[in-house]
Amino acid sequence: MYGNGHYNLQFACMFIVYLVWFGLLIPVRRAQAKAEGGIDNSNPRAQYNNLPGYAIRSMAAHNNTMESFMFFGFALLANTVGGGSLVAADVLCVIFMVCRIAYAVAYVMDYPSIRSSIWFISFLSTFILFIIPFGTYQY
Numbered sequence: 001m002y003g004n005g006h007y008n009l010q011f012a013c014m015f016i017v018y019l020v021w022f023g024l025l026i027p028v029r030r031a032q033a034k035a036e037g038g039i040d041n042s043n044p045r046a047q048y049n050n051l052p053g054y055a056i057r058s059m060a061a062h063n064n065t066m067e068s069f070m071f072f073g074f075a076l077l078a079n080t081v082g083g084g085s086l087v088a089a090d091v092l093c094v095i096f097m098v099c100r101i102a103y104a105v106a107y108v109m110d111y112p113s114i115r116s117s118i119w120f121i122s123f124l125s126t127f128i129l130f131i132i133p134f135g136t137y138q139y
Contacts, residue, residue, distance in 0.1 A: 006086035010076055013093035017069055017100045024062035024104055031055035054108055061107035065100060068122060072096055075129035082133025089129060096125040 031051045032039040040047045048059055079089045099122035106115035 006090055007080075009090050010093045013097040014069075014073065014076065016097050017065065017072070020100055020104050021062060021065040021069060024058050024065060024108075027058040027108065028055050028062070053110065057110060058108045061104045064107075064119075065104065068100065068126065072126045072129070075126045079129050079132050084129075084132035088132050092125045092129045092132075096122050096129075099125065 028048070028051070029039065032044065032047055032055075035047065035050065048056060051059075076089065076093065078084075099118050103115055103118045103122060106112075106118055
């Protein structure tokens with residue numbers, strides 16, 4: 001089971017989405033550092049509303065990526081434990097990863113309609129990943 005190329009691809013996609021989640025903090029921290037008084041470590045969340053729009057959107061994309069990452073991880077686990085199709089999971093993992101990268105860019109660049117469409121595709125990929133084991137028969 002372990003060392004399988006399918007799992008390597010799936011975990012690589014998860015790791016890349018994790019890097020996107022972490023990378024979205026960079027514009028936020030830079031904007032905080034440039035703000036009057038620098039980064040407010042005693043109450044950093046209160047400072048977010050006073051940041052430039054791109055930094056606020058970057059923080060929102062960061063939060064949304066964290067939220068979706070949890071469900072994606074559980075969906076991937078459900079597919080793995082439930083004996084779902086590895087090929088379908090590979091495709092869905094790549095779709096999810098590409099969507100999360102595009103979502104982050106669209107959010108920070110302030111393209112709300114495109115962002116919402118991309119979010120929906122990433123949501124569908126996670127949802128389908130959850131239900132694949134129900135249609136996979138093992139004899």
